[in-house]
Amino acid sequence: MNAFLGRHKISLFRWLVLFGFLGFWELLIQTGTTSAFWTSAPSLMAERLWQLASSGELAYHTWITLEETFAGLAAGTAAGVALGLLIGVSRNVGAVFEPFVIALNSLPRVALGPLIVMYVGIGFASKFLLAFSLVVVAIMLNTYEGIRSVDRTLVDLMRKMGATRWQTFQKLLLPNCIPWIFSALRVSISFAIIGAIVGEFISSRAGIGFMIDTASGAFDTTGIMVPLFVLMIVAFGMDRILVHVSNRLLRWRPRDAE
Amino acid sequence: MRLSSVQHAEVPQAPDGEIAVEVSELNYATLDRKGRRIDILQNVDLRVREGEFIAIVGPSGCGKSTLLNIIAGLKPYADGKVKVLGAPAHGIDPDVGYMFQTHALLPWRTVRRNVELPLELTGLPRVERLHRATEILRQMGLAGFEDHYPAEISGGMRQRVSLARTLVAGPRLLLMDEPFGALDAQTKLLIQELFIEYWERHRRTVIFVTHDLAEAISMADRVLVMSARPACFKAEYMVGLPRPRSLADVRSTRQFTEFWDRIWDDLRQEAAVAMMGRAKQ
Numbered sequence: 001m002n003a004f005l006g007r008h009k010i011s012l013f014r015w016l017v018l019f020g021f022l023g024f025w026e027l028l029i030q031t032g033t034t035s036a037f038w039t040s041a042p043s044l045m046a047e048r049l050w051q052l053a054s055s056g057e058l059a060y061h062t063w064i065t066l067e068e069t070f071a072g073l074a075a076g077t078a079a080g081v082a083l084g085l086l087i088g089v090s091r092n093v094g095a096v097f098e099p100f101v102i103a104l105n106s107l108p109r110v111a112l113g114p115l116i117v118m119y120v121g122i123g124f125a126s127k128f129l130l131a132f133s134l135v136v137v138a139i140m141l142n143t144y145e146g147i148r149s150v151d152r153t154l155v156d157l158m159r160k161m162g163a164t165r166w167q168t169f170q171k172l173l174l175p176n177c178i179p180w181i182f183s184a185l186r187v188s189i190s191f192a193i194i195g196a197i198v199g200e201f202i203s204s205r206a207g208i209g210f211m212i213d214t215a216s217g218a219f220d221t222t223g224i225m226v227p228l229f230v231l232m233i234v235a236f237g238m239d240r241i242l243v244h245v246s247n248r249l250l251r252w253r254p255r256d257a258e
Numbered sequence: 259m260r261l262s263s264v265q266h267a268e269v270p271q272a273p274d275g276e277i278a279v280e281v282s283e284l285n286y287a288t289l290d291r292k293g294r295r296i297d298i299l300q301n302v303d304l305r306v307r308e309g310e311f312i313a314i315v316g317p318s319g320c321g322k323s324t325l326l327n328i329i330a331g332l333k334p335y336a337d338g339k340v341k342v343l344g345a346p347a348h349g350i351d352p353d354v355g356y357m358f359q360t361h362a363l364l365p366w367r368t369v370r371r372n373v374e375l376p377l378e379l380t381g382l383p384r385v386e387r388l389h390r391a392t393e394i395l396r397q398m399g400l401a402g403f404e405d406h407y408p409a410e411i412s413g414g415m416r417q418r419v420s421l422a423r424t425l426v427a428g429p430r431l432l433l434m435d436e437p438f439g440a441l442d443a444q445t446k447l448l449i450q451e452l453f454i455e456y457w458e459r460h461r462r463t464v465i466f467v468t469h470d471l472a473e474a475i476s477m478a479d480r481v482l483v484m485s486a487r488p489a490c491f492k493a494e495y496m497v498g499l500p501r502p503r504s505l506a507d508v509r510s511t512r513q514f515t516e517f518w519d520r521i522w523d524d525l526r527q528e529a530a531v532a533m534m535g536r537a538k539q
Contacts, residue, residue: 253365
């Protein structure tokens with residue numbers, strides 16, 4: 001028993017924290033200390049979650065948001081890596097574009113929302129573009145950094161071994177970027193979701209952001225909380241999967257770097 | 259160049275005429291930040307016979323690495339003549355192997371894939387690469403570690419992998435820039451023994467830069483002393499110690515101690531000049 005406790009201490013406390021929090025929340029509502037109108041309650045949310053799930057409504061809206069997120073993430077990553085490599089490999093191109101990229105990065109991209117809606121309307125394209133715009137710069141900057149951070153000794157080594165420019169790129173610079181791209185991907189998952197949701201807030205007919213927006217109009221706290229909860233679970237799951245994949249792919253790194 | 263006359267006769271040598279590296283009247287200068295000219299190498303002459311092991315010692319920062327880079331064909335030089343393996347130094351040459359002080363392994367490649375790298379660059383087929391990498395790793399005492407990543411092995415092992423990578427393509431000329439300089443004393447001795455044993459079997463031409471006198475004397479056929487900047491060869495010692503050498507035994511011989519004292523005598527003046535020069539800057 002003690003050995004079991006030792007090994008599972010952390011996860012045990014995690015569950016304690018989770019249930020303690022939910023229990024306390026529920027207790028506040030049941031004893032009438034706070035009003036369910038403002039904070040909803042775990043029991044109310046569970047009930048609503050069940051309703052929305054069994055009617056298929058939840059899956060529909062979640063799927064819409066996921067589509068926007070994934071499309072933005074995939075396209076943003078592809079374009080970001082390509083651009084990052086381009087400005088990283090050519091010293092001149094990099095030097096010319098660096099200040100513009102930084103300036104663009106410091107612009108809060110969600111503020112582009114209204115402009116994007118004006119250009120492409122309120123359909124899929126506006127959410128996709130918003131997610132894309134958030135992801136592409138983050139990935140590009142990290143890819144660029146991945147190229148620039150390469151150990152000069154290794155570049156020197158490749159030259160001394162007679163590597164061509166292409167070989168140096170393919171065998172040294174590109175692999176050197178991979179950890180950088182993965183760490184950018186991790187933040188980009190949240191960025192892509194932000195882009196999709198904000199796009200839906202601005203104007204939409206479906207999606208998690210649409211659910212939240214609609215519920216907010218009706219002062220339906222539970223209706224806001226449930227999609228938020230689902231969103232959190234989805235983002236958490238995506239992050240776990242990514243961490244798992246990157247640990248597998250980057251197992252060459254020293255353990256303490258994790 | 260002042261030539262030492264010690265023990266000229268007994269040096270084991272490749273037949274005359276086969277010159278692997280020939281440097282004559284080489285001058286090299288760079289500009290500092292303010293655009294002033296700094297002479298790095300001045301009137302450097304060097305002849306290395308095929309199969310000869312020479313060591314170059316000199317004060318730090320004197321231009322030893324610059325000379326190696328020029329011989330490797332990676333630094334353009336304006337003034338002088340450099341012939342490597344019968345042709346002007348020209349960079350890309352699989353017959354020239356290079357080794358640094360840092361292991362310079364690619365962290366995402368396993369030990370074996372790191373060693374295969376030079377063979378990959380010349381487009382050798384996969385099976386052949388695998389075979390040759392496995393063989394050289396065995397010779398370097400790394401059998402069983404082929405699939406480890408560099409982060410998983412010790413510093414001494416990494417340097418052995420680096421050595422294996424330098425040797426795997428079977429280069430005729432080895433340019434080694436303080437290759438064992440960063441290792442602790444015991445590890446260094448072990449890797450020196452490993453290397454000298456390999457060398458005595460294969461007799462490649464070696465130009466070995468070091469600031470460790472004991473290393474230079476115990477391994478090389480000939481030790482050249484470089485002066486402080488602008489550098490040229492100040493003295494030359496034929497090390498007539500018999501081969502095959504046991505590095506541990508060599509160090510306790512009277513000749514070794516004699517060489518050590520004489521070379522250090524030359525070197526200390528240069529080292530002092532170099533140190534004062536740096537203090538002034």
